[in-house]
Amino acid sequence: MDNSDSHDDALANRILKYAAATSKTSDLPPFPGDDVESLPSDYEYQEGDYDDEEYDEEEVEEISEMELLSHLDASMPPLLLAQELFNSDVDASTFSVLKSTNANQLFEQGYTVLDNVLPLSTIQSVRQWATEMFKSGQMDKASGKHNEEDDPFREGNARGDYTIWVSPGSKFLEVSPELKACVDWFSRELHEDLTKVVHLHGQAEYQLAYYPPDSSHYERHRDSFPTDDKEDIDQRRVTAIVYFNPDWKQGNGGELRIFDKGMGDEDEKEIDIAPLAARCVVFLSGVMDHAVMPAFEERIALTSWYR
Ligand SMILES: O=C(O)CCC(=O)C(=O)O
Numbered sequence: 242m243d244n245s246d247s248h249d250d251a252l253a254n255r256i257l258k259y260a261a262a263t264s265k266t267s268d269l270p271p272f273p274g275d276d277v278e279s280l281p282s283d284y285e286y287q288e289g290d291y292d293d294e295e296y297d298e299e300e301v302e303e304i305s306e307m308e309l310l311s312h313l314d315a316s317m318p319p320l321l322l323a324q325e326l327f328n329s330d331v332d333a334s335t336f337s338v339l340k341s342t343n344a345n346q347l348f349e350q351g352y353t354v355l356d357n358v359l360p361l362s363t364i365q366s367v368r369q370w371a372t373e374m375f376k377s378g379q380m381d382k383a384s385g386k387h388n389e390e391d392d393p394f395r396e397g398n399a400r401g402d403y404t405i406w407v408s409p410g411s412k413f414l415e416v417s418p419e420l421k422a423c424v425d426w427f428s429r430e431l432h433e434d435l436t437k438v439v440h441l442h443g444q445a446e447y448q449l450a451y452y453p454p455d456s457s458h459y460e461r462h463r464d465s466f467p468t469d470d471k472e473d474i475d476q477r478r479v480t481a482i483v484y485f486n487p488d489w490k491q492g493n494g495g496e497l498r499i500f501d502k503g504m505g506d507e508d509e510k511e512i513d514i515a516p517l518a519a520r521c522v523v524f525l526s527g528v529m530d531h532a533v534m535p536a537f538e539e540r541i542a543l544t545s546w547y548r
């Protein structure tokens with residue numbers, strides 16, 4: 242056995258131990274219904290994410306999410322796995338908001354973009370409402386809620402946005418009918434169309450995010466682990482984001498950067514998508530690494546994750 246084989250075996254061993262340990266406890270958020278406002282945020286690649294007592298007791302060596310994901314990607318391109326979750330008999334004529342090209346792009350490249358999904362008046366109202374929520378201190382800083390002393394690897398600046406959970410039933414939807422219209426679009430039209438394309442289990446979460454104009458950003462991360470398991474209800478399958486930035490111009494920053502490795506290509510491509518008003522980006526949560534570039538103007542987005 243040469244060195245690289247033994248290294249692979251050692252890593253495979255650590256992954257197995259790690260998977261066994263982490264499967265006993267889940268830090269995935271519960272589904273909306275009980276305490277939607279306190280749902281934790283999604284995955285970020287950070288050293289030491291699982292560096293807590295439970296794992297220490299079991300003497301499991303930590304593996305960062307980045308390390309684990311790159312190992313998983315090397316053994317199987319995540320897009321190939323995710324393609325197993327696509328339905329074969331999709332009838333695009335029954336879509337209400339997607340086009341057949343969107344479904345094809347989601348399958349072939351892992352992401353797609355839809356424009357003008359909501360009226361501009363709705364976009365303006367939600368933007369104004371979100372800005373007021375931020376200014377009155379009613380949104381939570383997404384990073385830094387954990388104890389940074391206990392968890393020095395997970396920096397408080399992995400993401401600079403402020404968020405609220407706005408899943409159906411949230412009190413916020415009662416006070417902003419325009420926001421409710423947006424969540425309804427996500428939870429009805431888009432969810433129904435996506436369910437025709439990808440095998441989904443029906444659960445979804447919705448989060449409104451405000452990025453202040455101080456170079457706030459969100460580091461490269463993935464929203465879930467890749468899977469081809471139709472029965473797996475833990476992993477997020479599809480991420481969709483709508484933007485509320487009517488005056489966005491080149492130079493304002495805040496682009497969504499998608500890292501496209503295709504079918505495991507060595508040279509990944511970086512695709513920057515402008516966060517234009519009423520634009521919706523849809524991607525496979527376990528496939529696409531992505532980041533939010535530093536924002537120099539207020540940037541507002543509503544994200545949904547479908548499982
Ligand atoms: O707002 C965006 O464009 C992306 C946000 C994101 O990646 C996330 O919330 O997980």
Ligand SMILES: [Fe+2]
Pocket residue numbers: 283462463464531
């Ligand atoms: Fe994300």
